[in-house]
Amino acid sequence: xxxxxxxxxxxxxxxxxxxxxxxxxxxxxxxxxxxxxxxxxxxxxxxxxxxxxxxxxxxxxxxxxxxxxxxxxxxxxxxxxxxxxxxxxxxxxxxxxxxxxxxxxxxxxxxxxxxxxxxxxxxxxxxxxxxxxxxxxxxxxxxxxxxxxxxxxxxxxxxxxxxxxxxxxxxxxxxxxxxxxxxxxxxxxxxxxxxxxxxxxxxxxxxxxxxxxxxxxxxxxxxxxxxxxxxxxxxxxxxxxxxxxxxxxxxxxxxxxxxxxxxxxxxxxxxxxxxxxxxxxxxxxxxxxxxxxxxxxxxxxxxxxxxxxxxxxxxxxxxxxxxxxxxxxxxxxxxxxxxxxxxxxxxxxxxxxxxxxxxxxxxxxxxxxxxxxxxxxxxxxxxxxxxxxxxxxxxxxxxxxxxxxxxxxxxxxxxxxxxxxxxxxxxxxxxxxxxxxxxxxxxxxxxxxxxxxxxxxxxxxxxxxxxxxxxxxxxxxxxxxxxxxxxxxxxxxxxxxxxxxxxxxxxxxxxxxxxxxxxxxxxxxxxxxxxxxxxxxxxxxxxxxxxxxxxxxxxxxxxxxxxxxxxxxxxxxxxxxxxxxxxxxxxxxxxxxxxxxxxxxxxxxxxxxxxxxxxxxxxxxxxxxxxxxxxxxxxxxx
Amino acid sequence: xxxxxxxxxxxxxxxxxxxxxxxxxxxxxxxxxxxxxxxxxxxxxxxxxxxxxxxxxxxxxxxxxxxxxxxxxxxxxxxxxxxxxxxxxxxxxxxxxxxxxxxxxxxxxxxxxxxxxxxxxxxx
Numbered sequence: 001x002x003x004x005x006x007x008x009x010x011x012x013x014x015x016x017x018x019x020x021x022x023x024x025x026x027x028x029x030x031x032x033x034x035x036x037x038x039x040x041x042x043x044x045x046x047x048x049x050x051x052x053x054x055x056x057x058x059x060x061x062x063x064x065x066x067x068x069x070x071x072x073x074x075x076x077x078x079x080x081x082x083x084x085x086x087x088x089x090x091x092x093x094x095x096x097x098x099x100x101x102x103x104x105x106x107x108x109x110x111x112x113x114x115x116x117x118x119x120x121x122x123x124x125x126x127x128x129x130x131x132x133x134x135x136x137x138x139x140x141x142x143x144x145x146x147x148x149x150x151x152x153x154x155x156x157x158x159x160x161x162x163x164x165x166x167x168x169x170x171x172x173x174x175x176x177x178x179x180x181x182x183x184x185x186x187x188x189x190x191x192x193x194x195x196x197x198x199x200x201x202x203x204x205x206x207x208x209x210x211x212x213x214x215x216x217x218x219x220x221x222x223x224x225x226x227x228x229x230x231x232x233x234x235x236x237x238x239x240x241x242x243x244x245x246x247x248x249x250x251x252x253x254x255x256x257x258x259x260x261x262x263x264x265x266x267x268x269x270x271x272x273x274x275x276x277x278x279x280x281x282x283x284x285x286x287x288x289x290x291x292x293x294x295x296x297x298x299x300x301x302x303x304x305x306x307x308x309x310x311x312x313x314x315x316x317x318x319x320x321x322x323x324x325x326x327x328x329x330x331x332x333x334x335x336x337x338x339x340x341x342x343x344x345x346x347x348x349x350x351x352x353x354x355x356x357x358x359x360x361x362x363x364x365x366x367x368x369x370x371x372x373x374x375x376x377x378x379x380x381x382x383x384x385x386x387x388x389x390x391x392x393x394x395x396x397x398x399x400x401x402x403x404x405x406x407x408x409x410x411x412x413x414x415x416x417x418x419x420x421x422x423x424x425x426x427x428x429x430x431x432x433x434x435x436x437x438x439x440x441x442x443x444x445x446x447x448x449x450x451x452x453x454x455x456x457x458x459x460x461x462x463x464x465x466x467x468x469x470x471x472x473x474x475x476x477x478x479x480x481x482x483x484x485x486x487x488x489x490x491x492x493x494x495x496x497x498x499x500x501x502x503x504x505x506x507x508x509x510x511x512x513x514x515x516x517x518x519x520x521x522x523x524x525x526x527x528x529x530x531x532x533x534x535x536x537x538x539x540x541x542x543x544x545x546x547x548x549x550x551x552x553x554x555x556x557x558x559x560x561x562x563x564x565x566x567x568x569x570x571x572x573x574x575x576x577x578x579x580x581x582x583x584x585x586x587x588x589x590x591x592x593x594x595x596x597x598x599x600x601x602x603x604x605x606x607x608x609x610x611x612x613x614x615x616x617x618x619x620x621x622x623x624x625x626x627x628x629x630x631x632x633x634x635x636x637x638x
Numbered sequence: 639x640x641x642x643x644x645x646x647x648x649x650x651x652x653x654x655x656x657x658x659x660x661x662x663x664x665x666x667x668x669x670x671x672x673x674x675x676x677x678x679x680x681x682x683x684x685x686x687x688x689x690x691x692x693x694x695x696x697x698x699x700x701x702x703x704x705x706x707x708x709x710x711x712x713x714x715x716x717x718x719x720x721x722x723x724x725x726x727x728x729x730x731x732x733x734x735x736x737x738x739x740x741x742x743x744x745x746x747x748x749x750x751x752x753x754x755x756x757x758x759x760x761x762x
Contacts, residue, residue, distance in 0.1 A: 004712065056711035059686025060755075064663050067754050069711050109712055116751075230723030239753065246754050251659040255652050262648045266641045292752035296718075 002048070004113060008106035011049035014041045015099040022096060035087050038095035042080060050076045050102045066250035068289050072105050072614075074254070075284035079610060082276060094277070100611030101284050108618025112289075115625040116297065127225055129181050129200045134158075134165035137209060154212045158203045166199040167214035175206030182221060183310045183558040223550060224558075227312055231303040236316030238579060239295045246288055253286040253594070260598040277610060281597035285613035286590055289621040294582035297628035302575025305632050310558035311568040318554040319579070321538045322572035324519045328468055328565065329511060331524040331532070332479035332486060335542060336465075336493055336562065337455040339525070341369060343376035344436060344456060347427045348449025352382065358441045358451055360385040361398050361409045369439060372453045397439070408442050415440045420447045435488020455489075462493045464562035467637065469494060471569075474518065478507055478532070507532040523565055540565055563638045574634050582624050589620045667692045667760070670701060677702070678740075684717075684728060685709045688748075688757035695761045701738040703759070707731070716751030719759075725751075 002010075018038055021031045031037060050072075057073035060066060079098035086093050136145045137155040145154070150166055158164055164177070176188040179201045188204055191197060197210050199219040216222065257279045264275035295316070303313050313319065330336050348354040359377035362370035363384055377384070387400040397410015408414060418440075420428075427450055431438045436452040465475055476497045479486045486500035499510055507522075508531040514520050515537065522529070522536035530552040533539030541553025542560050550556050555572070557564035596606055597613050608616065668690040670680035677700050680693045684707040695701045705717060707728040717736070718725045728734045738759065746759045 052710040056686060056709050056713070059709055061658075061686065063687035063689065063691075064659055065687045065755065066659060067711070067713055069713065113712060226723065229725065233718050233720050233723050233725045235720045243753060243756075248660070251655050254655055258648050258651055262645060266644055288754065289752060292754050296751070296753065 002052075004106055004109045007049040007052070008103070008110050011045045011099065011103045011106055014045045014049075015096070015103050017041055018096040018099055035093055035095075038093060038099075039084070039087060042083070042095040042099045045099050045102055046076065046080055049106060050080075050098070053102075053105075066254070068250070068287070070250055071253060071283050071286055071288075072101070074257075075280050075610060075614070076101050078276065078280050078283075082273075086273075091273070094273075094610075097277070097280065097610040101614035104611065104614040104618045105284075108622055111618075111622050112293075112625055115622070115629060116293075118629065127221070129163075130221065131163035131165040131200065135162075148216070150212055150215045152212055152215055154215075155209055156212055157207065157209045158197075159207050160203060160205050162203050164197050164199055164201050164203055164210070166212045166216075167219045168197055168199075168210040168212040170195050170197060170208050170210045173206055173208030175208050176204040178202040178204055182224070185310065185559045185561075224307060224312060227314065227550065227556075228303055228307045231313055231315050232300040233296075234299065234315035234317070236295050236299060236576075236579060237320055238583070239316070242291050242295065242583065246292060249286070249288045249291070253283060256286075256594060256598070257282040264599065278597065278599040280610045281599075281608050281613040282594055284610050285593045285597040285608065285617050287586070287593075287617045287620045290586035290589060290624045291583070293621055293624045293628075294586045295579050297625050298575055298578040298582055298631060301628045301631040302571065302578065306568070306571040306575075309567055309571065309636070311564060311571055312550070312556040312558065313568070313572060313575075314554045314556075318538060319572045319576040321519065321554070322521070322569055323576045325473060325521050325538065325569065327474040327476060327514060327518040328521045328523060329476040329478050329514065329532075329536065330465075330495065330562075331507075331522075331529055332477055332481060332489060333455060334525040334560075335523055336461045336477065336489060336495075337457050339455065341372040341437070341453045341455045343372050343451055344454045345431060345452035346449060347424065347431075347452070348441070351449070352380070354441045354449030354451065355380060356382045356385065357402060357407050357443075358409045358439070360387055360402055361390075361400050361407060363387075364390055365392070365398055369437065369453050373439075373451060405443050409439055411439060415442065415447055418442055418445050418447055424450060432484070433488070435485040437485075457489060457493050458561065460561050460563045464566050464638075465494045467563075467566045468569075469496070476514070478502055478510055478522075480504060504528045505531075508535040511535045521565075521569075523562070525560075540568060566638050567636055570636050570638075575631060578628060578631050582627055585627070586620070586624055589616075593617075593620070665691050667694050669694045670696065672699075676700070679704060681706065682757065683708060684714050687755050691756075692758045692760060695738065695740050695759060697740055697743045697761050699740055701740050703736045703738050705734045705736065707734070713752050713754050714750045717748055718751060718753075719746060719748045721746050724748075 021034055053069045054073040054077060056069040076098045079094050083093040083095045130147060133144050133146045134150055135142045135157045137157050142157060147165055156165060170191055170193050174192040177191050177197060178188050179198060180186050182198050182201055200221045260282050261275045261279040264270045264278055265272055299316050306313050333339050346355055355377055358373050359382055362373050385402050387402050390400040392398045393414060397408060397414040399408040424447055428438055431452040436454040439451050440447045441449045441451060468475055475495045477486060477490050477495045478499050480502055481500055483500040486498050490498045502510060511520055511522055511532050512535055519537045521538040521540055522532045523540045524533055525542050533541055533552040538555060539553045540555045542557045555568045557568060593616060597608050599607055670678040670693060673679045678696060679702045681704045683689050684705055686709055705728050707714060707730050710730060716725060716727055722739060724736060726734060726736055740761050743761050747756055749756045
């Protein structure tokens with residue numbers, strides 16, 4: 001069978017004589033033997049270009065189905081066979097209606113087809129981003145191995161400017177990596193030994209070797225493509241309406257067309273030919289395609305666009321939930337905050353000395369706060385001093401001898417009997433107020449300084465939460481931390497409501513309670529938040545693409561950044577708004593188009609010939625696909 | 639006289655349309671055939687719809703759906719299983735094999751790319 005393009009070109013070329021005649025008509029000119037020329041060219045057009053419509057229409061008719069092809073087939077067949085009848089009984093012919101309807105409908109199909117391919121292929125193109133092969137280290141040799149042959153455990157060397165073939169962990173070297181194709185993060189990320197690298201991302205400046213941990217279908221990119229493909233083909237609940245309509249639409253249009261004929265001919269006394277033209281126009285203008293295309297094309301473009309921005313939307317249902325959201329609940333640690341404590345303040349006469357003593361003492365400790373102090377010492381390039389007589393007091397702190405002095409680092413339980421100056425006491429209260437954890441550093445029996453440690457909010461958290469507040473969403477923090485700590489962070493980033501001291505297992509219960517009055521989104525990092533993520537109306541997982549996050553979230557953010565939440569909500573809303581807009585236009589088009597074609601507005605001089613009805617029909621489905629494609633260009637606030 | 643006949647013909651046509659398209663017509667279910675080894679296969683002809691419209695697969699047995707599109711209409715050129723993220727192009731007059739996951743029992747609808755034609759796979 002010929003492609004649409006071929007069928008279109010044939011019909012266009014063959015209809016040229018008819019077009020010439022139409023242009024000449026106002027000048028009183030006519031092609032010689034027009035009827036015969038029209039008969040021959042139209043017959044060819046019907047046989048070559050329109051016949052497939054007839055064939056499909058008949059095949060579905062046998063199944064008790066009717067679709068767009070049915071309408072085009074009836075429209076063209078009626079005009080064509082009537083014209084043959086008219087020609088041999090000496091009446092005016094309407095071959096051009098049959099011919100032009102075919103031309104326009106096929107034109108619409110050709111354009112629509114190419115645009116639809118455009119809409120669906122954007123994500124599969126992601127897979128083209130993959131490297132074709134990789135340099136595998138075998139002993140002291142380096143061998144080029146094609147992508148499909150890579151195995152878990154292979155050591156792969158990556159040079160500057162090369163694509164990273166698969167997912168893995170760096171074992172040697174370091175580099176900056178452009179991960180924008182997967183996470184949407186435009187800044188290069190610094191990676192060192194022990195850091196994960198993602199397949200298909202681009203190595204920028206260093207050479208390193210990594211050990212492959214995931215290959216083939218298990219790689220993050222393959223999983224993303226799989227997920228997005230599912231999302232693109234999922235159903236949005238709003239579609240159920242059009243599913244129902246599509247079953248009834250075409251038969252009802254046929255009935256409307258018959259009624260049009262009867263009313264014009266029998267009730268209004270017009271000629272049978274005029275009545276027939278109205279009836280054919282009704283058949284041809286009705287466009288079930290626009291209705292059918294409205295949702296899937298927008299879903300396809302919207303989810304594809306989101307994926308490129310590092311936002312994976314699972315399915316059409318999620319879009320509709322997002323549209324109804326009234327509250328966003330955040331996990332604290334790792335979601336709003338960085339997830340690892342850092343030293344924020346050092347209060348002392350000699351800050352460097354305090355840091356040096358604390359770091360030297362903590363070097364042997366495994367306490368999480370210790371790593372914050374050590375990291376700070378490393379950043380400040382403080383040298384550590386040797387310690388002797390190390391004693392650890394469980395839950396209080398540590399003591400040791402440094403340079404013949406007894407030095408201690410600990411919490412308030414350790415310093416109960418130690419001397420604390422008024423000034424330090426004041427600072428201590430202030431830091432406590434800010435929700436920071438404070439450790440005391442002292443020599444002999446005297447506290448000489450304070451170190452405040454906090455799991456600080458991510459740089460973008462405040463901006464993101466402000467934007468959400470501005471959208472009128474209720475922002476809530478749900479955390480296992482102590483109320484004071486939680487409130488301090490909430491205040492800093494602008495969160496309105498805090499629910500603190502919640503055990504991980506209870507989070508889902510609180511979400512359940514919130515759901516009684518609100519439509520709730522929960523934002524978490526996916527590792528222990530899975531129940532809360534699934535309980536919420538919309539689960540937004542920020543896991544930089546861990547398996548659990550992909551499993552339990554309705555939306556998955558590839559980038560560990562709260563601005564992604566804003567982006568995700570905006571993209572979902574825009575996509576859903578586009579679906580509604582498309583459906584609205586598709587309905588309106590039919591609601592207005594059919595009465596015009598039926599000659600309802602003939603009183604104000606508004607009528608449509610069958611050929612123009614065909615053009616309008618073609619344009620309506622093109623406009624729906626075009627409107628969906630425009631989703632690729634909508635502006636986002638972040 | 640012509641007008642009376644027109645009205646009668648119109649009424650008959652409308653009645654026929656209502657009966658043909660809206661009245662319930664029996665649909666047959668077709669069970670998949672076992673093929674060599676522990677697999678099942680069922681053929682679905684795509685021509686103005688899917689025939690058979692409902693196929694029944696046995697749970698847990700790897701299944702292949704063989705689609706053959708005879709219809710030239712672009713409406714039917716893709717088949718979409720929205721539950722599985724399957725969206726495949728069906729080349730005209732060629733057999734297109736689609737592996738179907740039968741690990742879960744249930745009814746899974748599928749449709750053409752424009753969601754105009756519907757079929758169903760029942761796993762039990």
